[in-house]
Amino acid sequence: MHELNVLVYGPGSFLHTLDELKPFLKFNYSSEISNDNYDIILFHDEALNDKKLKDFINKSKLLKICVTNKKFQNSIYDNYLQLPTTIKEINLVVENLAARTKFSINSSIKVKKYLLNKNEKKLSKDNYSIILTEKEIQLIELFLKNSKPMSKNDILSSVWNYSSDADTHTVETHIYRLRKKISEKFTDDKFIINNKSGYFL
Numbered sequence: 164m165h166e167l168n169v170l171v172y173g174p175g176s177f178l179h180t181l182d183e184l185k186p187f188l189k190f191n192y193s194s195e196i197s198n199d200n201y202d203i204i205l206f207h208d209e210a211l212n213d214k215k216l217k218d219f220i221n222k223s224k225l226l227k228i229c230v231t232n233k234k235f236q237n238s239i240y241d242n243y244l245q246l247p248t249t250i251k252e253i254n255l256v257v258e259n260l261a262a263r264t265k266f267s268i269n270s271s272i273k274v275k276k277y278l279l280n281k282n283e284k285k286l287s288k289d290n291y292s293i294i295l296t297e298k299e300i301q302l303i304e305l306f307l308k309n310s311k312p313m314s315k316n317d318i319l320s321s322v323w324n325y326s327s328d329a330d331t332h333t334v335e336t337h338i339y340r341l342r343k344k345i346s347e348k349f350t351d352d353k354f355i356i357n358n359k360s361g362y363f364l
Contacts, residue, residue, distance in 0.1 A: 166190070166191055167202050167257060167258070167261050168190070168191050168192070168193075168200060168201045168202055168203075169190050169192040169193075169201065169203045169204070169205050169257060170192070170193065170194070170196065170201045170203070170204045170205070170225065171192045171194050171204075171205045171206065172194060172204070172206040172207065172210040172216060172220070173206055173209060173210050173230065174209050174210075177230070178194060184253070187250045187254075188250070188253065188254060189254045189257070189258060190203075190254075190257050190258075192205065201225055202225065202226065203225060203226045203227070203228060203257060203260060204220055204223060204225050204228070205228045205230065205244075205257065206220060206227070206228070206230065207229075207230045207231070208229055208230065208231040208232075208233070226241045226242075226260050226261070226264060227240040227241050227242075228240065228241060228242045228243065228244060228256060228257065228260065229243050229244070230243075230246060230248075231243060231244070231245060232245075233245075241260055242259075242260050270282040272304070272307070274286070274303055274307060274364065275364060276288055277349075277354075279295075279300065279303060279304075281300060284296070284297070284300060286303075288349055291348055291349065292348075293344050293345065293348045293349075295341075295344075298322060298323075298337055299337065299340075299341045301322045302322060302337060302338065302341060303341075303364075305318065305321050306355065306362065306363055306364040307364065309363070310363075311361075311363065312357070312358060312360035312361035312362060313361045313362055313363065314360070314361040315334045315335070315362075317361065318334045318361075318362065319333065319334055322334075334362075338357075338362060341355065342355055
């Protein structure tokens with residue numbers, strides 16, 4: 164993961180405390196909006212007293228962590244840090260939120276007009292979905308990475324780690340089952356295409 168960049172807002176005392184903790188924090192932070200790409204907004208709830216700042220925070224698409232002395236309110240933000248807190252807790256909350264989001268993004272892949280969710284092992288489109296096996300997911304990912312058609316032997320060695328002289332019926336069987344699932348649920352007979360050079364999406 165790249166170094167985390169955090170946008171911080173709050174009263175002077177809050178920013179001063181962060182400055183004192185800077186050597187121990189596992190992220191970069193700034194209260195200046197620049198051309199840098201930020202991952203998270205970390206703000207003290209007193210920042211919400213400024214209407215302009217409150218509007219900016221609430222409209223921002225960045226992940227938001229609210230630092231507060233109060234008991235957690237309705238969870239309108241992505242996470243909360245309750246004061247008093249520790250350096251370890253600050254680092255943990257920031258890193259976990261960023262990692263969780265990165266994992267979520269990486270687990271959802273656009274495939275043609277479908278969405279492949281690797282966590283749930285689902286292929287979805289228009290509120291319909293099918294459950295996939297691990298090998299079916301590997302097949303789809305392999306075709307996504309390769310723009311050119313792939314031979315049965317190439318697929319066999321990539322997905323099953325078999326040598327090219329092994330039985331290629333394994334490939335045909337898995338592709339047949341995957342096509343059947345997609346055809347029955349989505350009436351799509353052209354998800355996996357093949358020609359004399361091999362299979363492709």
